[in-house]
Amino acid sequence: MEIKKTSLNKLHQINNAKFVEFAGYEMPIQYSKGIIEEHKFTRSNSGIFDVSHMGQLFIYGEKSLTEELEKIFPLDLKNLKQNCSKYSFLMNEDAGIYDDLIITKIKEGYLIILNAACKDQDFEILSNLLDSKFKMNLDNNRSLIAIQGPKSVEILNSIINGVDQLNFMTGNWFDSYNQKLFVTRSGYTGEDGFEISISNDKAEKFVENLIEKGAQLIGLGARDTLRMEAGLCLYGHELDINKTPVEANLRWAISKSRLSNGGFIGSKKIMNQMQDGASQIRVGIKPEGRLIAREKTKIFDDTDKQIGEITSGTFGPSVNGPIAMGYVDKEFSKVDTKILLEVRGKKHPANVCKLPFYKKNYVKGVN
Amino acid sequence: MSEVKFSKEHEWITLEGDVATIGITKHATEMLGDIVFAELPEKGLNVEKDGTAGVVESTKAASDVYTPVSGEVVDTNQAIVDDPSKINEDPEGSAWFFKLKMKDQSEMDSLMNKEEYDKFAKESAS
Numbered sequence A: 001m002e003i004k005k006t007s008l009n010k011l012h013q014i015n016n017a018k019f020v021e022f023a024g025y026e027m028p029i030q031y032s033k034g035i036i037e038e039h040k041f042t043r044s045n046s047g048i049f050d051v052s053h054m055g056q057l058f059i060y061g062e063k064s065l066t067e068e069l070e071k072i073f074p075l076d077l078k079n080l081k082q083n084c085s086k087y088s089f090l091m092n093e094d095a096g097i098y099d100d101l102i103i104t105k106i107k108e109g110y111l112i113i114l115n116a117a118c119k120d121q122d123f124e125i126l127s128n129l130l131d132s133k134f135k136m137n138l139d140n141n142r143s144l145i146a147i148q149g150p151k152s153v154e155i156l157n158s159i160i161n162g163v164d165q166l167n168f169m170t171g172n173w174f175d176s177y178n179q180k181l182f183v184t185r186s187g188y189t190g191e192d193g194f195e196i197s198i199s200n201d202k203a204e205k206f207v208e209n210l211i212e213k214g215a216q217l218i219g220l221g222a223r224d225t226l227r228m229e230a231g232l233c234l235y236g237h238e239l240d241i242n243k244t245p246v247e248a249n250l251r252w253a254i255s256k257s258r259l260s261n262g263g264f265i266g267s268k269k270i271m272n273q274m275q276d277g278a279s280q281i282r283v284g285i286k287p288e289g290r291l292i293a294r295e296k297t298k299i300f301d302d303t304d305k306q307i308g309e310i311t312s313g314t315f316g317p318s319v320n321g322p323i324a325m326g327y328v329d330k331e332f333s334k335v336d337t338k339i340l341l342e343v344r345g346k347k348h349p350a351n352v353c354k355l356p357f358y359k360k361n362y363v364k365g366v367n
Numbered sequence B: 001m002s003e004v005k006f007s008k009e010h011e012w013i014t015l016e017g018d019v020a021t022i023g024i025t026k027h028a029t030e031m032l033g034d035i036v037f038a039e040l041p042e043k044g045l046n047v048e049k050d051g052t053a054g055v056v057e058s059t060k061a062a063s064d065v066y067t068p069v070s071g072e073v074v075d076t077n078q079a080i081v082d083d084p085s086k087i088n089e090d091p092e093g094s095a096w097f098f099k100l101k102m103k104d105q106s107e108m109d110s111l112m113n114k115e116e117y118d119k120f121a122k123e124s125a126s
Helices: A009-014 A035-044 A063-070 A119-129 A152-157 A200-212 A220-229 A267-276 B026-032 B078-082 B085-089 B105-110 B114-125
Strands: A018-022 A025-030 A047-050 A055-060 A085-091 A097-106 A109-114 A136-138 A142-148 A171-176 A179-184 A193-199 A280-287 A298-300 A306-316 A321-329 A338-343 A346-353 B011-016 B019-024 B035-039 B052-058 B062-066 B071-076 B098-102
Touching (some): A009 A200, A047 A200, A097 A119, A097 A171, A109 A119, A119 A136, A142 A200, A280 A338, A306 A338, B011 B105, B026 B114, B035 B078
Antiparallel strands (some): A018 A025, A085 A097, A171 A179, A179 A193, A280 A346, A338 A346, B052 B062
16 A cells, blocks of 8 residues: 655655654654654644644534434533533443544534544444434545644744634634634643644645744654653553553543443443453553663563553653553552563563653643 | 774774774664663673674664674773763764673674775665
């Protein structure tokens, strides 16, 4: 299959991107300054991320669509206000996760942002679950640009006036670049920021304007270290079809009102696990010293029994030390539990720790 | 000190008497990106030509460091373990990895000179 390119590909090249293939797309892993500089720039200034490979799924419909979607997602969509967003999951009957996503109620129906590697399958699953009267559009004509970091609000507001009035996890349509842009105040870095959905033909111009205002392009490498420091899950690592939201320690994302009656796909398993607890759970892990424990590193207790496995691990530039996440048996999931990580044949000490590693800086409300 | 020689695994080596100093090339650090972890062999260890003799890790991945010649480890550079970013700053100078007391200096003969290595690095990068 031919590698796909986003509408910013040329701009990435001009900015000396190193490319990798990610979910079938040629994406920038880093630019000339490197991952650590890019990471720190995002935390102190404003980073631009091309996330156009992600799926932008518009589903059109009114009240009956909300009812149908409540049979799929563990969310109280009836009480979700227009232009408000929720983090959620597409699950199977065993509450195994097909994908994690952000769903926003818009005037016309719903907008769901899906992971690049999962979007085609998600579309198929949802098409089969939903009545064909609800029109669905996995929109390839729109790019998705994230701008993250403390200076992002000022920079973006100087281009799209009014975005500073958005609360965290809300969005709206804005008139700019001779079109309607959909802007949400959200992101995946642990910083205040926005995601902008814009037509492909204007995406490059828009990003050039952001750069003129002082923001810089940031690659997927720094996106990964930023989300890890923020304790956020990445599909294919912390989340997959064999993990449930309860095991992933994401019970906060399940609407409380949906837990008494269930009625969503996977609800039985979720309700059981909420009551009895999951046998393994996702935790934060801090290796001692400078040791980096990567994905698939085995976790042991002090009797040499394997008790879990690392799902992501790196060096956290803002934490200035190694960080990791992984799954451990329930009885080892308490903060400050001592565990051992097997790296290159040797066992190294580490501690279960609180997430996030880096304190969030979100703007919760401006109004 | 001898002419700097280079290996296909992107190590550089110089020889002074029978003691070789070994590090990784600037080209290698550019391929790796920001280095955040370094592990060096123990002093006294005997290492074999082309065997592993350390590890470097960037934010992205771990890579083995190989020794281009055989010998006994007589010194290691603790400064790069304490601050691995030094490897990116001065890879072919102060950020050397380890020193070996060589057994067979003829092992140097098969290694590349600077011109050969630059050509090799350019070709292997593309």
